[in-house]
Amino acid sequence: MERDKGGFSTIELMACAASKMLKDNRSVLVGTGLPIIAASLAQKTHAPHLLIIFEAGGVGPQLPTLPISVGDSRTFYKAVMATSMNYVMSFLQAGYADYGFLGAAQIDMYGNINTTVIGDIDKPKVRLPGSGGANDAGSLAWKTIIIMRQDKKRFVKKVDFITTPGYLTGPGEREKAGLPEDTGPYRVITQLGVMGFDEETKRMKLLSLHPGVTVKEVVENTSFELIIPEKIPQTPSPTEKELKVLREEIDPAGIVLKRK
Amino acid sequence: MVEEGEGELLAWHDPDEHRKWVERNKFRTLKDKRMDLREAVKRYVKNGCYIAFGGFGHVRVPMAAVYEIIRQKKKDLIVGGKTGVHDTDLLMASGCASKVEVAYCFGHELRGLSPASRRAVEKGKVKVASEWSNAAFQWRLEAAALGLPFMPVRVLLGTDTFKRSSSKVVKDPFSGKRICLVPACYPDVAILHVHRCDIYGNSQIDGILVMDFELARAARRLIVTTEEIVEEEEIRKRPDRTVIPFFLVDAVVEVPYGSHPCHMPYLYYFDEEHIGEWLKLSKTDEGVEQYLDKYVYGVKDFVEYLNLVGGVKKLNYLKKLEKLQVRLEAPWMER
Numbered sequence: 001m002e003r004d005k006g007g008f009s010t011i012e013l014m015a016c017a018a019s020k021m022l023k024d025n026r027s028v029l030v031g032t033g034l035p036i037i038a039a040s041l042a043q044k045t046h047a048p049h050l051l052i053i054f055e056a057g058g059v060g061p062q063l064p065t066l067p068i069s070v071g072d073s074r075t076f077y078k079a080v081m082a083t084s085m086n087y088v089m090s091f092l093q094a095g096y097a098d099y100g101f102l103g104a105a106q107i108d109m110y111g112n113i114n115t116t117v118i119g120d121i122d123k124p125k126v127r128l129p130g131s132g133g134a135n136d137a138g139s140l141a142w143k144t145i146i147i148m149r150q151d152k153k154r155f156v157k158k159v160d161f162i163t164t165p166g167y168l169t170g171p172g173e174r175e176k177a178g179l180p181e182d183t184g185p186y187r188v189i190t191q192l193g194v195m196g197f198d199e200e201t202k203r204m205k206l207l208s209l210h211p212g213v214t215v216k217e218v219v220e221n222t223s224f225e226l227i228i229p230e231k232i233p234q235t236p237s238p239t240e241k242e243l244k245v246l247r248e249e250i251d252p253a254g255i256v257l258k259r260k
Numbered sequence: 261m262v263e264e265g266e267g268e269l270l271a272w273h274d275p276d277e278h279r280k281w282v283e284r285n286k287f288r289t290l291k292d293k294r295m296d297l298r299e300a301v302k303r304y305v306k307n308g309c310y311i312a313f314g315g316f317g318h319v320r321v322p323m324a325a326v327y328e329i330i331r332q333k334k335k336d337l338i339v340g341g342k343t344g345v346h347d348t349d350l351l352m353a354s355g356c357a358s359k360v361e362v363a364y365c366f367g368h369e370l371r372g373l374s375p376a377s378r379r380a381v382e383k384g385k386v387k388v389a390s391e392w393s394n395a396a397f398q399w400r401l402e403a404a405a406l407g408l409p410f411m412p413v414r415v416l417l418g419t420d421t422f423k424r425s426s427s428k429v430v431k432d433p434f435s436g437k438r439i440c441l442v443p444a445c446y447p448d449v450a451i452l453h454v455h456r457c458d459i460y461g462n463s464q465i466d467g468i469l470v471m472d473f474e475l476a477r478a479a480r481r482l483i484v485t486t487e488e489i490v491e492e493e494e495i496r497k498r499p500d501r502t503v504i505p506f507f508l509v510d511a512v513v514e515v516p517y518g519s520h521p522c523h524m525p526y527l528y529y530f531d532e533e534h535i536g537e538w539l540k541l542s543k544t545d546e547g548v549e550q551y552l553d554k555y556v557y558g559v560k561d562f563v564e565y566l567n568l569v570g571g572v573k574k575l576n577y578l579k580k581l582e583k584l585q586v587r588l589e590a591p592w593m594e595r
Contacts, residue, residue: 032370055394056316056343057468064584068532069369071316071343073525073582076468084469085316086402089395093414112419116391121424127381129367131421132343135393139415162420163391177418178429178438255370255593 008238010191011257012246013210015041016238018101018147018189026098027051029088029137032070033256034147035101036063040250045242053097055133057083066251070133089133092140095180100137104148106159109204109224111166111185111197113138113146114159121161131163138164139179143186150190155222167202192218194235198227208235262429262438267390269426270338270361271310271445275407278446281480286507292459293512294489297562300511301328304449304481305337312340312401312445312479313347314452315522316470317369318530321347322453322485324518324562330354331556338389340447341365342397342471345374346522346535352377352386353548354556361390361445363397368539371592376542391424392416392442398471400445404478410441450479453519454504455527457484458492461509464501467525476504483511485518487527515562517575529581529588534569536591 011034018038022028024047030036036052040063043050051060056071060080067074076082091097105128106114115134119125138144144166148154166185168174175181184202188195193209205227206218211234219226238246251257273281295303305311315321326347329337338359341348348365351357353376366378380386392400395415403411416422417429417440425442432439452472457463463484465472476482484504489512495502517524521531521538541547559565566575580586 056319056470065588068371068530068588068590069317069319069523071319071468071470072523072530073467076525082468084473085394085398085471086474089398092395116421121388121420124382127366127378129364129373130341130362130391131393132364133394135419135421136395136415139393139417140395162418164421165418168418174418176438178414178440179417180414253588253593 008243009257010210012238012243013235014147014189014191015246015257016242017194017235018145019045021145021187022047022050022099025049027053027096028099028101029053029055029092029097029133029141030101031103031133032067033103035103036067037246037250037256039101041242041245044245044249053088055088055136056085057088059083059088066255089136092136095142097137097141098143100141100144102134102137102144102146102164104146106154106156107146107148107188108156108159108166109226110168110170110202111146111188111204112159112162112168113164113166114161116161116163118160134164138166140183142183144184145187145189146185147189150192150218151221152223155224157224167197171200171202192221195226203227205229206232208233210235211237262431265390265422265425265427267424267426269443270389271340271447272443273446275409279407285480288507290460290506293461293509294459295511295513297324297328297485297513297515300483300513301325301332304483304510305329305334306448307334308336309448310338310340312342312447312450312475313344314450314470314472314475315519316343317345318522318535319470320453320519320524321522322451322518323347323520323522324515325451325483325485326350327556327562327565330356330552340397340445343394345369349374349377352380353542354552357386359387359389361392362388363392363394368535371535371539374542375539376548390426391421393421396425396427396442397445398474400442401471401474401478403442403444404446405474408444410443412439413442414439416440445478447479449481449483450475451483451485452476452504453485453524455486455524456488456490456494457486457512458490458495459512460492460506461504461512462492462495462502462506463504463509464495465503469503473503476508481510482508483513484509485513485515487516487518487524489514517566518562520566520569527582528575528578531569531574531578532588532590532592539592
């Protein structure tokens with residue numbers, strides 16, 4: 001992920017792109033790593049009133065440093081509430097979470113996510129952690145944002161296991177399954193670009209390319225057919241201010257930003 | 261019924277059967293329940309039982325009790341992996357657990373995947389009985405806490421996580437929409453680590469509760485390990501802070517730093533050096549043995565263990581770290 005292009009790393013670009021999607025006066029359920037960095041950046045730049053929620057019970061913290069766990073005391077530092085998972089998940093189910101922010105090991109064209117297993121669930125090649133709060137965020141938040149690496153093994157025709165629902169097999173399928181109406185995957189951010197979902201077909205669609213990345217490169221790193229519009233803008237580069245906040249305030253030790 | 265998950269149904273009871281069990285086995289007597297950890301584990305953690313731990317990941321997990329379970333070489337435990345991280349990893353690695361229900365296991369969040377428990381599952385030594393999400397798991401506990409057979413929820417729907425769970429999908433008679441029913445989960449025993457309690461078990465937790473509020477009521481037997489035992493008067497001064505009342509509790513064990521190497525909010529932070537040592541050693545079966553010989557079988561109690569992991573100097577550092585007074589250092593951060 002460490003391709004340096006003009007003074008910033010790809011991972012910094014991803015964090016900035018993700019941060020821009022989070023609007024002010026909205027709520028976001030975040031996981032550890034890049035999601036929390038992006039939410040923190042949003043809060044320190046364009047969205048000072050972004051409400052950050054952690055599944056273990058932290059609501060509206062003022063993060064002093066990067067939390068290592070979504071349950072550690074940093075997640076309710078100067079928060080408005082330190083409560084329970086039941087409380088947080090209940091308000092997700094009742095419609096109070098605008099964004100759910102997730103990572104993933106595999107994704108398909110409808111945004112279905114796997115974080116459970118690589119290979120057969122009964123004979124796992126690699127056993128992954130499972131859903132955690134991902135299925136909950138992906139089922140209940142109004143908009144799900146996914147941040148992950150893009151390559152042919154990760155952007156697949158069929159995920160090995162649907163841990164977390166995307167649009168399942170197409171338009172209307174979420175509602176048919178009983179999931180809350182008008183919810184679902186919203187954006188996918190990778191090291192190559194930003195993807196969204198076509199309103200009619202609910203299929204994944206390229207929205208922007210990171211500086212220096214070509215359409216060909218994106219297609220070569222995707223195993224399913226991605227919708228490619230005629231005009232594709234470039235993902236905005238991080239500003240000086242964003243980079244400063246990221247490097248000096250949010251993750252000065254480089255726990256996530258300098259991770260290999 | 262519209263659809264049924266194929267996961268094994270575990271820790272479920274008919275609500276009337278559970279009520280009768282409660283009537284016969286749980287008493288409202290105000291009684292001194294203090295005992296040592298050895299006794300509490302011996303008495304309430306039976307081979308083959310379904311067990312769940314309080315806290316979340318590496319946060320407020322009753323590690324002293326986990327070590328004691330391993331020391332007593334308990335067998336065939338079924339673990340409720342409701343974000344079971346360090347506890348579950350050690351129980352699978354040590355051969356105490358043979359089955360697990362998974363909402364989140366096999367990973368240490370930012371620190372990476374768990375080598376030992378992954379190996380145990382990938383080689384078939386530990387069986388995954390069912391898959392869940394965190395919300396689904398805690399709603400199972402909530403159902404049990406309410407004395408209900410199930411809880412209707414709007415998660416798991418449409419996914420393989422549902423197919424591997426022991427939930428059912430029905431048509432909701434009110435809205436006409438499909439809804440998922442997750443079965444109540446009544447663990448045979450739960451162990452929680454709290455900030456303070458009295459000798460009767462009235463317990464207070466500072467910071468987030470995670471699922472402990474529900475778990476304490478869902479479990480049949482409940483061991484509370486505590487940073488300190490306080491006078492009953494202390495509890496009665498602030499009854500609004502009590503999250504577990506005495507009549508749910510079967511054993512009270514005072515274990516200062518009882519969550520180490522995990523993190524106790526407001527008191528001490530993660531011992532990343534120790535967690536890092538475990539993650540490194542647990543890459544091989546020999547390493548697991550080496551770790552257990554040194555830190556579990558090789559020490560007579562938790563005090564000896566705390567000295568071995570760095571004693572007062574280390575504990576002071578972890579307290580300062582929690583107060584943001586020193587810089588975090590972690591082996592897994594080194595590059």
